[in-house]
Amino acid sequence: MALVFGRDAVLEQAWGALVRSEPVLLTGPAGIGKSVLWRELLDRARQAGWLVLTCAPAESESSLALAALADLLRPLTAQVADLPGPQRAAADAALLTASVGDAVDERALAAATRSLFDAAAASNPRVVVAVDDAPWLDPASERALNYALRRINGWAILVSARSEAASRTPLDLDRLAVPLCRIEVGPLGAGALHHVLRDRLEVTFSRPLLSRIVRDCGGNPLLAMELARAVLRLPQLPSPAEDLPFPATMTSMLADRVSALRAACREAIRLAALLSVANLRDLQAAGVDLSDLDAAEDARLLSVTESTVHFSHPLYAAAVRAGMAAGLRRRLHRRLADVVADPDERARQLAQCATAPDAAVAAELEAAAGRQRRRGAPQIAAGLYGQAARLTPPDSPADQGRRRLAAARCLYDSGDYRAAATAADQVAEESSGDRLAEALLLRAEVAWSADEPLAVPAETGERALAAASAGSPLAGRIHAYLSMFHDSPERARRHAEAACKLLADTAPGDAELLSGSMLQLFYNEIRSGHSPRLELLDRALALEENRPSWLAGTIPAVWWRSIDEHDLARTRLHDMLDQATALGDEPWQHELLCHLGETELVAGRYDDAARTITAARELGEQLGTGLVGEAMLAGQVDVHRGDVERARKVAEAGLRRAEAVDDPWARRIHLGLAAFTALSDGRADDAAETYRALAAEADAAGLAEPLSQRFEPDWIEACAAVGDLATARRVLDRLVERHERLPRPWTTLGLARSRALLAAAEGGDTAEAVGRLEEARAAVPPHLLPLDRARCLLVAGVVQRRAKRRRLARSALEEAVAEFAAIGAAGFERRARAELARVGAGRTPSSRELTATEQRVAHLAARGQTNRAIADALFISSKTVEANLARVYHKLGIASRAELGAAMARRGETDR
Known part of the structure; x- marks a missing residue:
């Protein structure tokens, strides 16, 4: 406090920014007084009743894992007990309040920091996070703070850094949602330095001598004090003609x-x-x-x-x-x-x-690295493993290889994929046998995580398998990874099967890998065209013990979604999302949000789908990355809501990216979006051709059952629209095969729609086809596939119109319009309204005439049935019941259900 001279304007500027919850960065050369300002601002905050969370790392502490974070979080120790399990363990490890058991995931530590910050905000409306000399933060502390600070709002943040160390903004303060207040702390003038020297050294110099000190120190308070001390050590004060005793550097002065x-x-x-x-x-x-x-x-x-x-x-x-x-x-x-x-x-x-290789020193460094790794500081651990490897005697190549590989693994765990890839490649070049296999497996993992072309992890994994001891647990682990790396279902199936055999009797630590391999086997058997082995799914789920495998944890949800068990898929994904959130694993959260968005999309819940996909997109922007499927799902929402042009652009951009990186999966999903967009836009010829390309891609990959894609009914619709009935028949056979192999609600409805369209195009018995449509709709509960059920009504209306049964066509199309409107499928609603306009030729029913569905709803309502009971009885949704009742009231000129019975009797309406 005594040294705060000449800084009033800077103090007020910084304090005003903190009050506005703007992050403040104090920069300036060493010794200029940043720390003094930093402490003064924190004193003001404490006097104002703010909660102050602070740390001041030093250069010597930059290798101490979590030292800075522990200082900063220590006032929040009481809240640690309320954290989720993984976060609680991570916080205990950082604060040294409990012994470390299993290795702490660095992401859980970041999530714990954010959770503790949230708890702090709940107890005090004003909180300031303050870091002095931020460039000396240890890597683990810095990563946790980066994560947490990007996800809090309305907090004051105060950071200081030397100008030469602040070329990169500390703690990514320039990436926060609010603007950064960057303050360069400049030199002090003669008046302020006079007060500094008098306060600290109890000395007053003449104005000429003080001016020379100010000039030679450049207004730097620390240099001014050191120069003043040097002057005071002289036998007598220097004359105006004599130079001041100012060494060439600060280091030499202090020496x-x-x-x-x-x-x-x-x-x-x-x-x-x-x-x-x-x-x-x-x-x-x-x-x-x-x-x-x-x-x-x-x-x-x-x-x-x-x-x-x-x-x-x-x-x-x-x-x-x-x-x-x-x-x-x-x-x-x-x-x-x-x-x-x-x-x-x-x-x-x-x-x-140590100046030469030393086995004992190397062993101690390795042990220290292991401790840092368990505490959740993989970057520091990587450096210690690297030092241990360098100090390993040449006659111990196995120890050296193990330590170098451990360093590479820690670099991977810290998210430094480029350094991890380089380190793994170096170990691979100098290794053979199982060590080579482990290095290549790590390199394959890096390639997969870093979104390198899909061929890289698959080919590197195969090289790892060739180097590993046959039949070993290591070979089993590599097989497990290869079941994920390969797009071909048959190759993935063979690897998953081998992994299950080799890992069946392995250590408990590999149980997660074994369950993932079982799920991969289950999944790829189905994709290859085999019947589902549900007992394999059950065994894998039992083995998980509520800890889904990172290798294949989403497969049960993908399976349940594919058979239209949307509630099961949704529950699984929400449970996994809760676990990922507790672990602080944001890439996993991102992937799970995308799967949830797809589940809601297939279930016809477009508002829920849009919210979930938006959340995934926002998280992807925070991470600086994004999943390929995220944009595709957003495009699917767009086309269902009628924004065909935006969906078309998404599809084109996705296909360009897929071609650039040769990603067959991305190519398939964007071909599906492009084809569906063309069909929705009335470009049936483009749709038919794009669906043909999609089928060729699936066939080339050996995908007998592409679980996540349901394109055959739409392909048939496109072929029927352009008159290519031969292709439509072949595609129908393909759809029949999928249905017979695995009957599902969507295949039931898709077959009925397709057969009705073909009957109309070929001049067949359309009445029978429409009857099958009604049977299919009745067989599928309204809540399950509302879009597919409404599309059956649309097809029925089209078929009835072509058969000149205009009244039946209008009835079906009006119901279709209502159901599309109820779920927000604006694109399909427009198509149904366009078909209604075409039905206008011939006798137009009275605007007061009730449709068949309106009659059925009205009679049940008049008998006192609730909307829910009516919906269950007619296999329609509650929203559709409400929409029909509203139209009935309007046509009958009534305002309430109480008037319904009398109004129906006056009109002589009867049940059908």
């Missing part, structure tokens, strides 16, 4: 101050500067007498608390380290390594003093 101390004090502060955290216990164990620190404390180089030593400025510690000769520095590291209590600190000290 002069250190060299002026007695030997014991110099050694004590050197040892303190070499420790990550200079605690008194370790210093005393290294032979430091605490009185040796008195002179350094008197010189304001550092301060001594009950348990630790703190340098007054990070530059002081850096200068002390820089001033040590290499040999002296190694000897001091060795002395510290022999006495420090923390095993991770010992490993760091050993790494700094």
Whole structure:
């Protein structure tokens, strides 16, 4: 507080931004006074009743996993017990409030940080998160804070960073939803520095001498104080003609101050500067007498608390380290390594003093890496594994390979895919046998996660399999991954089958992989044309124990969706989404939201689908990535709602991308969207040709049963519209095969629609075909496939119109319009209205005449049936009942259900 001179304008600017909940970044050169401003702003926040969450990492602490995050979260320790299990374990590991069991997922730690921030906001309306010298954050702390800060709103954020270290905005503050207030802390003038020197050094210089000090230090308060101390050490104050005693660098100036101390004090502060955290216990164990620190404390180089030593400025510690000769520095590291209590600190000290390969040091570094990995700090662990590998003696190649591979795996876990790929490739080049197989498997995983062309993970995985010991658990693991990497259902099936055999008796830790392999086997058997083995699905689900496999966890939902068991699919996906949220796994959340969006789309719940797909898109934008299917699903919503042009653009862009990366799956789904868009736009010839291309892609991939695609009825509709009845018949045979192999509600309705259209086009018995349509609609509950059921009405209306049965056509089309309107399928509603307009030729029924459905609804309502009972009796939705009743009231000129019976009697309406 005493040093806040000449900063009133900066303080008010920063405080105003914090009050407006704008993030504030203080930048400037070292020693300019950023930390002083930072502390003053936090004092104001505390006085205003804000909750202050703060950390101030130092350079020496940047290798301490989660040290900064632990400082920042410590005031929220009481809320940890309320977190979901994975987040609670991660927070306990960060705060060291519980022993670490299984390895902590770094994503769970990020999610825990965000959850604790939410809890803090619930208890205090004003919270400030403050980080001093942000570039020294350890990687794990930085990643968790990046995640959490991007997902909170209305908070004050205060960060400081040196100008030279702030070329990349710390903590991605420039990516937040609110604008960043960036404040460059500039030099102080003579008046302010006069007060600084008088306050800190109790000295007042003449104005000419003060002006020279200001000039030579560039207005930097820390440099001004050091220069003033140098002047005061002179025998007499310099004359105007004499140069000030200003060394070439800050480091040399501080070295002069250190060299002026007695030997014991110099050694004590050197040892303190070499420790990550200079605690008194370790210093005393290294032979430091605490009185040796008195002179350094008197010189304001550092301060001594009950348990630790703190340098007054990070530059002081850096200068002390820089001033040590290499040999002296190694000897001091060795002395510290022999006495420090923390095993991770010992490993760091050993790494700094080792000059040649050393098996014991390498082993300790490996053990430290394992601890960091378990705490959820894979990036730090990767560096320690790398150091362990470099210090491994040449005669231990197996140990070296294992450590280098572990480093690569940690890089992958931290999300640094490029570095992980390079590291895995290097291990593969120098390895053979199972080590080569493991390195290639990791490289394949990286390729899959980094969205490289699909051929890369598949081909790399096959190379890994060839290198692995035949029949080993490692081979089983590789088979499991290959069942996911291969698009061909037959190849994927064979790999899944092999994985199930090899992993059947494996360790419990691979149970998740085994359940995933079973699901892949179940899924790809169906895709290959085999009958569903439901017992295999049941075994896999039982093996999960409510922990869905990342390898194939969505397969049960895909299966249930394909057989129109939408509630089961929806429940599965919501359960998995809750788990992914608890783990903080946002890429997984993104994928699950896309699956949920597709489920709602197939179920005809377009508003729910649109909301879910929008949530997926927003999350994808936060992640800086997106799933291929996300845009396609948005296009499907667009075309159902009638925005054909936007859907067409989505399909074209998706096909271009699929061609660029040779992604057959993306090509198939976008061909499906393009064909359906063309059909909805009245371009039946384009639709027929695009469906032909889609079928060719599916056949080339060996997809006898493409579970997620239902294109045959629409292909038949397109062929019938352009008169290609031969192709329509062949496609009908294809649809019959799918139905006979696996009867589903959608195939039941699709067959009825297709046969009715063909009967009309070929001059067959349309009355019988329409009767089958009605039977199909009655067989499928209204809530299950509302769009498909309404499309049956549309087809019935078209067929009846062509058969000159205009009254029946109008009745069917009016019902179709009502059902399309009830679910928000605006595109189909327009088509049905267009068909209604074509029915207008001939005798037009009275606008007061009730349709068949309106009559049935009215009679049941007049008898006192509820809307729900009427819906169940007529196999229509409650919304359709409401729409029909509204039209009945209008046509009969009544306002309530109580008048319905008398009005019907007056008109002489009878049941049909």
